[in-house]
Amino acid sequence: MMNIRKILLPLAFALVITTTASAPVKQQFTAAEQQQISIETPGLFTRSDAFNVDLSALKASEYSFPLPVGKATVRKNNTIEITTTEGDAVKSMFEGIVRLSRKHPDYGNVIVVRHRNGFETVYGNNAQNLVNVGDYVRAGQTIAIAGSSEGKIFCDFAIMLNGGRINPSAVINVKTHQLRRQTLLCEKDGQYVNVSVLGDKVDIVETEDEMKLDDAFEKTATFKWNLEQMEKQRWAYPLPGAKVISPYGGKRRHAGVDLKTKPNDEIFAAFDGVVTRSSPYAGYGNCIVIRHANGLETLYSHQSKNLVKVGDKVKAGQVIGLTGRTGRASTEHLHFETHFKGRRFNPNLIFDHTSHDLQQVTLTMTKNGGITSKKN
Known part of the structure; x- marks a missing residue:
């Protein structure tokens, strides 16, 4: 369970940013940004006090662990020491623009890359930096050579948001080097930023008896879910009588499906489960997340x-809320x-929104988050 993290931030500085939808971000960094590792990202919270980072949307080519064959250890200050062998190449985690590339009194040769998703990544103790301020780098591109200190060859690595280091385990599995394919909510709260995983809430009291749900993936890597065989009392359409006013996906990449009936209509839980969020949630307004069996979650x-x-x-079928227009x-x-498994998918794979029934299909779900549908 990932609890909300609070990050202390320094004072803001100005930045000139120009960007287009089809070209890499072009940035001009102030002298302070080129010298200071921890510094606010100008404009990050200009439009809203909160934004999402959907890590599940990244392609395999859009992520790289900094030292893929290195051994990673998390330190108490939210940095990772990645030990490796002499001459190993340090790679950029995501695509981005090099904001800082210099020798630092505490971190040696250090690089900071600013990314489109709002994060910055820090690579320290380099024997040699291979990129300069303003360079555009791709995920997996070699940006430095790992350096040595006290008989060890390693890279000091950190992930920052608005100038503060965040717990790297929110983004990656440090042991396996894999990206955590989940959505992060980043909320500005005065001089702090709260970072939480969609579906998690800091005040959850979790015990083994209370929160234990079936997980087929403890015994198998693939699970087949035949929706046609589900008993009626085990599922419910979330808003009976509703019509679709905005479908999933499309040009605006809608994250769900919008269903409309009347104000203050009763909303039903789709399946049995445990409530993991019930609170205002940025543009979602009053939001509920329910965790179900086998890694499934639903959001209302x-x-x-x-x-x-x-x-x-x-x-399933229990009234959990009333329709409204809170949020955006x-x-x-x-x-x-x-x-x-933390990744959004089309609700149409489960529900027929015309008949308000389950689809007559079998879903094949894999341990790593894959999901496919086949008609029965």
């Missing part, structure tokens, strides 16, 4: 009122999302 938002709290066990909503409706 824009409620006028939430009727459940974090930690509640709910049954132009009309009263339900925004409904489905997630598997």
Whole structure:
């Protein structure tokens, strides 16, 4: 369970940014940004006090562990020491622009790369920096050669948000070097930034008895879910009588499906589960997330009122909230999302929104988050 992290931030500095949708970000960095490792990212919270980082949307080529064959150890200050062999190449985690490349009294030769997703990554103790300020780098591109200190060859690595180091385990599995394919919510709170994983909440009280749900992947890497065989009491359409006013995906990459009936209509839990979020959530307004068996989660938002709290066990068909227009909503409706292993997928794979019934399909779900559908 990833709890909310609070990050202390320094004072802000100005930055000139120009960008287009089709070209890499072009940036001009101030003298302070080229010298200081920890410094606010200008404009990061100009439009809103919160934004999401959807790590599940990244392609395999858009992520790289800095030293793929290195051994990583997390330190108490949210940095990672990645030990390796002499001459090993240090690689950029994501694509981005080099903000800082210099010798630092504490970190030796150090590089900071600013990324489009709002994060910055720090690579220290380099024997040699191979990029300069302003250079555009791709994920996996070699940017430095690992250096040595006290008989060890290693890279000092950190992930920053708005000038503060965050727990790297929110982004990567340090042991396996794999990217955690989940959505992070980044919320500005005065001089702090809160970072949480979608579906998690800091005040969850979790015990083995309370939160244990079936997980087929403890015994197998692939699970087949035949929706046609589900008993009626085990599922419910989240908003009976609704019509779709905005489908999943499309040009605006809609993260869920918008369902409309009338104001303050009853919203049902789609399946049995445990409530892991029940609170205002940035543009989602009043939001509820329910964790179900086998890595499935459902999200319900824009409620006028939430009727459940974090930690509640709910049954399929139980009323959990009332439709509203809280958050960024132009009309009263339900925004409904489905997630598997932290990755969004089209709710149409489960529900037929015309008949308000389950699809007559078998879903094949894999331990690493894959999901496919086949008609019965």
